[in-house]
Amino acid sequence: MTEIAVSSRTLPVGSKGHHASGWWGMLALIATEAMLFAYLLFSYFYLASHAFGAWPPDGPPHLRISVPGTIILVLGSLVMWWGERGIERAKRGALIAGLASALVLGVIFIVMQGFEWHGQPFTLSTGVYSSLYFTITGLHMLHVIIGLLMLAVLLLWTALGYFDAARHSAVSVGVIYWHFVTAVWLAVFFTFYITPRLG
């Protein structure tokens, strides 16, 4: 082995922000997960378009819980964005605050969804609409829970002092998943709560 030269360019080493392979992997995961919900919502509209009688059977679902829930989830994404901006400027406290408040807001969303489920006049096996409602919102909730677990682990790692302005790609990767969970909810919310009011 003969050394010939040293490359004229200095390159970053290892996982750095959007240079991390994990960032690309997460984008691909989000693409396929987005398709999963696209197929679910396709099923909703397909079955709705073939329904006899009223759709939804009990009229459009009320907005008393879902609208505040939506606002809370969007707020969670905003604070998370602010927290990530914090660590980029070496403010670890901002990241911890962002992660912790997104975590709390996410848990509140889950609890509110619990009340929403509990208050429904139908159960999973009542009919086609109820099957769709519980399956799709349930799968979304599962994604919220996975997102919350990510935030919790990131919070632990931040508290252990793993991240700083130069190295925090795990945070960037986790945070886009959290934004994705919010974006999917907006599509689910629009489908279940808004489209029945449009016709």
Next chain:
Amino acid sequence: MTTTETQRAPIIARATDDSAITETLGKIWQSKPGIGGWLSTVDHKEIGKRYIVTAFIFLIVGGLEALLMRVQLARPNQTVLTPEQYSQIFTMHGVTMIFLYALPVLSGFSNYLWPLLLGARDMAFPRLNALSYWVFLFAGIFLYSSFMFGKGPDAGWFNYVPYTSLAYNPGPNIDVYALGMVLLGISTTVGSINFFVTLARTRAPGMSINRVPILVWGTLTASVGNLFAVPAVSIAFFMLWMDRQYNTHFFDSTVGGQPLLWEHLFWMFGHPWVYAIVLPAMGIVSDALPTFCRRPLVGYTAVALATVTTMVLGFGVWVHHMFASGLPILSLSYFSAASMTIVIPSAVAVFAWVATIWTGRPVFKTSFLFFAGFILLFVIGGVSGFMTAAVPLDWQLTRTYFVVAHLHYVIIGINVFPVVGGIYYWFPKVTGRLMNETLGKWNFWVMFIGFNVAFFPMHILGVEGMPRRIYTYASGLGWGTPNLVVTIGAFVFAVGILLFLVNVFVSGKHGEPAGANPWDGASLEWSTSSPPPVYNFAVIPIVASRYPLWEDRLDEGPERSSVGTGLLLDKGRETIGTTSLDAEPDVILKMPGDSYSPVLAALAMTGVFVCLLLHSWWGLAITSLLTLLITIAWLWPQHSLGQIETQP
């Protein structure tokens, strides 16, 4: 406390065979010996070989099932199999060949070859690569678990409702299929993400997107297609399982559910999947055939674009599987026209291969015969596909043996023939030994003749009206003789496969030593030794054209690739990360070492699906928690991967 290196200017070095650096790299990349190393390895070459071997075991199992069916159908009114056994066997034959052989074998090729073709040291996510293999293996066993007890899936591989609803199909048969497919979907998805990121990140400097081999285009297209298509089938099977176990009504027409929703979701997945299991195989031919024609592929750009176009169109043709389902005529017309347009990119590829042979100087090695045979079978399968794309003809032919003939010409013709030809081509790279040519030629002709004797008469049986999936037929219909011919052909084809396996075993032990580049090939894998060292390349090559090893004789320009001289990355497991389109050096990627996390995560995940099947909620809680803990341990930021700044 050591600080992580954040910046480095890589050293450019010249590789020689017996230098200290190859020893250092060997130590860095070598897996531990013994069972521990076997379970924890993340070497893409090991994983690729396992994929291929496992897929071939499934091919043999599926083939034996096919032979059983052929014995049953050889004469009218046979009673070798009961109707229930026949249903399970034809279903498992389809499931095995389509899901457990056809894609996994191509994933094996691409896993083994991609980093070697791209001038990298491993896939972008080595541990994820191991995970996708283990999940594939466990999902395959899961799908076979109930078949062992005579309760296997029995409703055909496309599993139409309402026959698969609980009312008509009690027992675990369909639940095993449903959950097994969701589990297998995880493996496919993880693998597809890995291929996508590997392409986007780990090509050698200079290997811009218009210089990657066509196999890479094929697998990339298949992977992106899978990312968009697999969720459809996962969610369809999940909904079916919910219908069966939790009394939901997605497909239950008695309360407003729609059986047609199943067909839509299944084929929205199913048709892109057909392309996923052929495009990488066509890529094998596009890369290997030119070596035996002693010239570059004719129309590289056209073939690459045709590959992508086929997949894009493939997302808009699924209804041609449902022409007889009672959809509006307007819809049928659209999907019929869309299906016919696929002939255009397919013909582009066929003409490119024919022109490559025509204008080249063919060397008639076994691989060449398999690739030439493939072209012929692809044309026959393409014509019968074009025929069934026409609605009125499809109404006549659907659910008959004509369709069975068509799909076997397409899948065996475009998948199995290129795969076997590809193994003859790359076997010397993998093992360091050439396969026997005499046996190889016997192998080809027996397979080729057996295949056509087995499947061509099925066209005629289909036109005569013999329905597919019947377990027997009455005498006096005139179907007896063609069926006997088909059965004889099937056994001849099986002998051909046997000859292939014999050649693999004999040549693996006693074959002639191959050297680095026995076929005088053009791409980067032939620049490294056979078998390649664990680290693939001592230095990362720098690429200046599509055919780095043929530049002197092609003399297309003044630039030359630098294969023996390149980036020296030896501070731990490292490879170069480059930009997605132009392949400019962008980052030095730190690669993870061997790990037990993938196999443990795959086991825990399989446990989750077993518990779902058994309705064991405590088990589900425990296996889910285990999956979570293993994942956290896996992802724990590591100093050695440059994920955290300082060693805590």
